[in-house]
Amino acid sequence: MILSGFAIRHKIVGGGHRQILSIHMRGEAVDLQNTLLRTSDHSVQMLSRGDVALIARSKIEQLAFERPAVGKAMWIDTLVDASIHREWVANIGRRDAKTRIAHLLCELSLRLKVAGLGDQDNYEMPLTQEQLADATGLTPVHVNRSIKYLEAEGLIERISPRSITIGDWRKLADFGDFNSQYLHLQDGEPALA
Amino acid sequence: MILSGFAIRHKIVGGGHRQILSIHMRGEAVDLQNTLLRTSDHSVQMLSRGDVALIARSKIEQLAFERPAVGKAMWIDTLVDASIHREWVANIGRRDAKTRIAHLLCELSLRLKVAGLGDQDNYEMPLTQEQLADATGLTPVHVNRSIKYLEAEGLIERISPRSITIGDWRKLADFGDFNSQYLHLQDGEPALA
DNA sequence: CGAAAACTTGATTCCGTTCAACACATGTGG
DNA sequence: CCACATGTGTTGAACGGAATCAAGTTTTCG
Numbered sequence: 001m002i003l004s005g006f007a008i009r010h011k012i013v014g015g016g017h018r019q020i021l022s023i024h025m026r027g028e029a030v031d032l033q034n035t036l037l038r039t040s041d042h043s044v045q046m047l048s049r050g051d052v053a054l055i056a057r058s059k060i061e062q063l064a065f066e067r068p069a070v071g072k073a074m075w076i077d078t079l080v081d082a083s084i085h086r087e088w089v090a091n092i093g094r095r096d097a098k099t100r101i102a103h104l105l106c107e108l109s110l111r112l113k114v115a116g117l118g119d120q121d122n123y124e125m126p127l128t129q130e131q132l133a134d135a136t137g138l139t140p141v142h143v144n145r146s147i148k149y150l151e152a153e154g155l156i157e158r159i160s161p162r163s164i165t166i167g168d169w170r171k172l173a174d175f176g177d178f179n180s181q182y183l184h185l186q187d188g189e190p191a192l193a
Numbered sequence: 194m195i196l197s198g199f200a201i202r203h204k205i206v207g208g209g210h211r212q213i214l215s216i217h218m219r220g221e222a223v224d225l226q227n228t229l230l231r232t233s234d235h236s237v238q239m240l241s242r243g244d245v246a247l248i249a250r251s252k253i254e255q256l257a258f259e260r261p262a263v264g265k266a267m268w269i270d271t272l273v274d275a276s277i278h279r280e281w282v283a284n285i286g287r288r289d290a291k292t293r294i295a296h297l298l299c300e301l302s303l304r305l306k307v308a309g310l311g312d313q314d315n316y317e318m319p320l321t322q323e324q325l326a327d328a329t330g331l332t333p334v335h336v337n338r339s340i341k342y343l344e345a346e347g348l349i350e351r352i353s354p355r356s357i358t359i360g361d362w363r364k365l366a367d368f369g370d371f372n373s374q375y376l377h378l379q380d381g382e383p384a385l386a
Numbered sequence: 387c388g389a390a391a392a393c394t395t396g397a398t399t400c401c402g403t404t405c406a407a408c409a410c411a412t413g414t415g416g
Numbered sequence: 417c418c419a420c421a422t423g424t425g426t427t428g429a430a431c432g433g434a435a436t437c438a439a440g441t442t443t444t445c446g
Contacts, residue, residue, distance in 0.1 A: 078271055140424090
């Protein structure tokens with residue numbers, strides 16, 4: 001459970017390349033997967049110094065089954081997680097680089113807002129361009145070019161490399177083929193039922 | 194719940210391209226996601242004529258919470274589902290076309306065996322090459338070339354376009370950078386704890 | 387059998403990679 | 417405080433894997 005900072009889950013494939021599987025921020029339970037499924041199929045890593053709370057596996061299971069409401073919430077958490085994975089499959093598999101980056105910028109925009117870590121149209125990018133590359137299945141060089149393109153098109157502004165300002169949110173979302181449905185947010189809150 | 198035949202989950206992205214998100218076969222519960230999360234973020238489709246059993250959402254929830262063992266099994270099912278999604282993200286994001294196809298061939302090999310629908314080194318491919326393309330984020334033409342390459346290299350044999358025979362399983366798995374861990378099978382059975 | 391669907395193959399194009407410098411900030415030890 | 421290392425971001429040139437376009441061929445199935 002992340003209290004502050006950012007975490008990622010990733011895998012290293014044969015050629016030594018890395019794929020970032022998901023990005024996690026304050027208030028999210030990163031590792032229910034590895035808790036219930038005994039063998040871990042990926043690695044978890046903090047991006048920066050931050051605080052996490054550890055909860056024993058046995059406590060989790062106990063809680064889940066003694067308190068149905070909590071159990072359901074945890075289950076739904078894993079389902080939302082899977083939903084985001086599916087959108088990433090589609091994003092990486094079928095969108096070109098510029099669209100892909102725009103899509104991720106939109107996802108982060110909304111999720112950071114929900115976590116209380118930024119404004120919907122102005123936030124601090126938690127990832128380096130190299131990490132963005134590993135998240136989108138691109139190279140750092142091409143990530144840079146895609147960001148520069150979005151900037152040149154006026155879809156985003158950047159006063160420093162990591163600050164993202166979205167002038168017209170709707171326009172970026174359209175360009176990035178972004179529909180927030182897959183995040184399963186309700187009234188700007190994480191889904192609970 | 195699929196009794197016979199094959200189903201896929203897919204999404205259509207902006208440009209009209211399709212991404213297949215997962216492939217499902219006999220004995221699998223396809224749609225727990227859409228059951229618990231009210232709004233559906235993707236489509237489900239049968240690939241061929243087949244039988245399915247429908248179970249009411251209310252029954253699912255009731256069962257899950259009144260019978261902890263069943264509830265846990267369903268939860269684990271969704272976790273394995275997510276684990277496969279993650280491997281697909283890595284497969285599509287960071288492996289080249291030939292490796293990617295080889296990897297999928299290995300996954301299908303094992304899963305079809307578990308479902309009792311084929312031998313580990315000889316099975317009938319349930320997808321057309323166009324569907325393989327939509328599953329791997331490639332074009333049909335390039336899928337064909339990749340398969341032909343694997344055949345030319347002696348990693349697979351095909352007496353008809355859809356029959357896959359794997360001469361040396363270990364060799365194909367190595368080429369496809371395949372490690373079955375993410376499927377969370379135990380003794381060739383689906384994981385239950 | 388005949389038509390549609392699926393598969394195969396060739397030629398060409400292009401998006402994203404690779405290789406290579408360089409710019410710029412931050413920090414660190416002498 | 418400067419010299420220098422290090423990580424991150426930026427830009428250019430050339431290359432290459434996969435896409436696209438276009439024609440066949442084979443398989444499937446009503």
